[in-house]
Amino acid sequence: MQTMRAAVITEKYHLETREIPTPEVSAGEVRIRIAVTGVCGTDLHLYGGHFGAVFPLVPGHEIAGVVDQVGAGVRYLKEGDRVALDPVISCGACHHCRRGMRHHCENYQALGVTRAGGFAEYVIAPESNVYPVGNLDLEVAAFAEPLGCIAWGIKRLQPEPASKALLFGTGPIGLLLMQALLVSGISEITVVEPNAERRALAMQLGAKLALEPGKDLITQLFDLEPYGFDVVTEATGAPAVISQMLQYATPGGKILYYGVAPDDAKVEISPYEVFRRDLTILGSFSLLGTTPIALEWLSSRRVQVKPLITHRLPIEQLKLALEYKDHPGMNGSQKVLIVP
Ligand SMILES: [Zn+2]
Numbered sequence: 001m002q003t004m005r006a007a008v009i010t011e012k013y014h015l016e017t018r019e020i021p022t023p024e025v026s027a028g029e030v031r032i033r034i035a036v037t038g039v040c041g042t043d044l045h046l047y048g049g050h051f052g053a054v055f056p057l058v059p060g061h062e063i064a065g066v067v068d069q070v071g072a073g074v075r076y077l078k079e080g081d082r083v084a085l086d087p088v089i090s091c092g093a094c095h096h097c098r099r100g101m102r103h104h105c106e107n108y109q110a111l112g113v114t115r116a117g118g119f120a121e122y123v124i125a126p127e128s129n130v131y132p133v134g135n136l137d138l139e140v141a142a143f144a145e146p147l148g149c150i151a152w153g154i155k156r157l158q159p160e161p162a163s164k165a166l167l168f169g170t171g172p173i174g175l176l177l178m179q180a181l182l183v184s185g186i187s188e189i190t191v192v193e194p195n196a197e198r199r200a201l202a203m204q205l206g207a208k209l210a211l212e213p214g215k216d217l218i219t220q221l222f223d224l225e226p227y228g229f230d231v232v233t234e235a236t237g238a239p240a241v242i243s244q245m246l247q248y249a250t251p252g253g254k255i256l257y258y259g260v261a262p263d264d265a266k267v268e269i270s271p272y273e274v275f276r277r278d279l280t281i282l283g284s285f286s287l288l289g290t291t292p293i294a295l296e297w298l299s300s301r302r303v304q305v306k307p308l309i310t311h312r313l314p315i316e317q318l319k320l321a322l323e324y325k326d327h328p329g330m331n332g333s334q335k336v337l338i339v340p
């Protein structure tokens, strides 16, 4: 039997690199030899036993690689195709699937969440989850999943042409969100970010202004936009940030909560304010058919991802990325990629 290296979470906060059997395709599936898998906040949550993690689990859902084996009945892919993956597998038959909301499937499966994912040498996926990327650099293609999620957020938001946005948080997701907004009708974006390096990167990637949070932030923002911003969004998941957002929206403005807040967090908002200023508050979960949008942004270079990559690590060092707060060498990390 052939074996491969894989990072396996055996139980909460236990990660091992193991030799496990190399998976074989069934009908309708393809096997991908993995080139790159991005590390994401979701992996940290799974490592901590959240998000319905079932162990043992090979995590990793931001996957790019090369098709290595195709199952019977596969029509649109062949060996040697360079590909990116949409990890969400839906049943097609439940209430939500039938209403076109496949990412809320009652029988939801996802690569790297409920079944084996990308921190390994190979992964198996249904053909419909696998997208050819042509000659796109596979390091870039690994961003198809996080950027696909952002594209879903943008579709939810439907920004008006030539509108102005305010974004809190410019970690890797914030910087993707910022760039996606700028190619989707937003003409100017102001960001708020405590970390100086991240502010500099936001400026380099197209922010109009990058401000530090602090006591004079309100004054600075209202000096800038006395009537408020058309779009106010965040990629922090921090309740302290989320609770401040409404005040910065102009009448008729839209507020998009993009970051993942703790599942028990609560924030206080004024329903009167939402009423009086015609505000819209939106959420955005996962992705839904938006991988092609992400791939278009990536291959046209309208969204830059290379500047976000700070670390490339072998599978054996995934633990460093999952416990980055404890490792000084990982300070200042933006996007970490695992390269098997
Ligand atoms: Zn992710």
Ligand SMILES: [Zn+2]
Pocket: 090, 091, 092, 093, 094, 095, 096, 097, 098, 102, 104, 105, 106, 107, 108
């Ligand atoms: Zn379903």
